[in-house]
Amino acid sequence: MSAAGPSGPSASASDPTAAPTATSPPQEGIYDETVQELELDTATPSDSDADSAFDGHSTASTSLASSILNYEYSNGRRYHGYRSGAYVLPNDEDEQDRLDLLHHIFLLILNGKLYDAPIPQTPTRILDIGTGTGIWAIDFADENPGSEILGTDLSPIQPSWVPPNAKFYIDDAESEWVYSPSEAFDFIHVRCLSGSINDWDKLCTQAYTHLQPGGWLEFQEPEAWVVSDDDTIQQAENLRHWQDLCNEAAAKFQKDIRCADSLKQRMTNSGFVDIHEKVVKVPIGPWPKDPKMKEIGRYQREHMAMGIEPYTLGFIGKILGWSEQECRVLIAKVVNDVRNKNLHMYIRFFFVCGRKSGA
């Protein structure tokens, strides 16, 4: 993976993943990129994906108090113990597999890059909030041996054997951040924390405070809302009902899962400049004509299918109070909709980065 690079607010419209570059720094302002269109592959039957690329179903610094390892179990899934209940999705092996698959999808979208922001070639200190399995932080550490990467999470699910420049800590991103000014970061990365954060404005403000002048914050956030441009989504009645329920539950839990399109404005409000928002339509299934989007669609369909159970048990079960049996009936129906090859559905992924002024 390259040391990325922003390529400027006037990035090529033909490359939906292009962003500002270090060589031509963006002017201060807010830049949006148009969403790319997904053209339907009419030449190949949409059920011709039998060759699916997906076949079914790793010196840490973490100091572990026993309460952190007091995992909780329900409905056959394992949940975090530290700040119990703050996050409703599991942290078990199946969930870790889902997160690592999602990491692969992000890499495909960004053409192998880990980030979009025009950060310096050798940033000194990096923070990855809600690091999950730590896969992004580990990749970043491997590619940037001169950098020091900190990953924080509620769950100690990061591997023991990691690059020496990657460190993981148990921390609640919603608490006050305790880094001293001498520990300020050059880059803060936040990916897939929808449903995890109550106060996004506070998160943006804390990130701003703990960045060096000139440092970058980047959000990579899928929007938890499936759509289609040709109305085939109308045939996915169970999926539509399911996403209404998940969003209702997230609102009740006060941790929005559809906040991706609000991040640009929140960054603006927190004082960031050179804000760049890119939106990529990520297909569910190999229905697009474009070979790259076709491949991404295969992976995203499997990722969605893996995610229906944890989201249903977490949001609809734990928050709305559905029984496990009720949840499992719904899960089966929704997975059928996800796998319906006649539907041309997609989810919008938001890539939003901005710079702390002053450098």
Ligand SMILES: C[S@@+](CC[C@H](N)C(=O)[O-])C[C@H]1O[C@@H](n2cnc3c(N)ncnc32)[C@H](O)[C@@H]1O
């Ligand atoms: C969907 S996962 C994303 C993981 C990782 N960012 C990635 O993209 O692979 C969300 C992660 O956020 C963590 N999390 C949720 N709430 C958190 C909080 N308040 N503070 C820190 N981590 C949190 C969860 O434990 C989980 O590992």
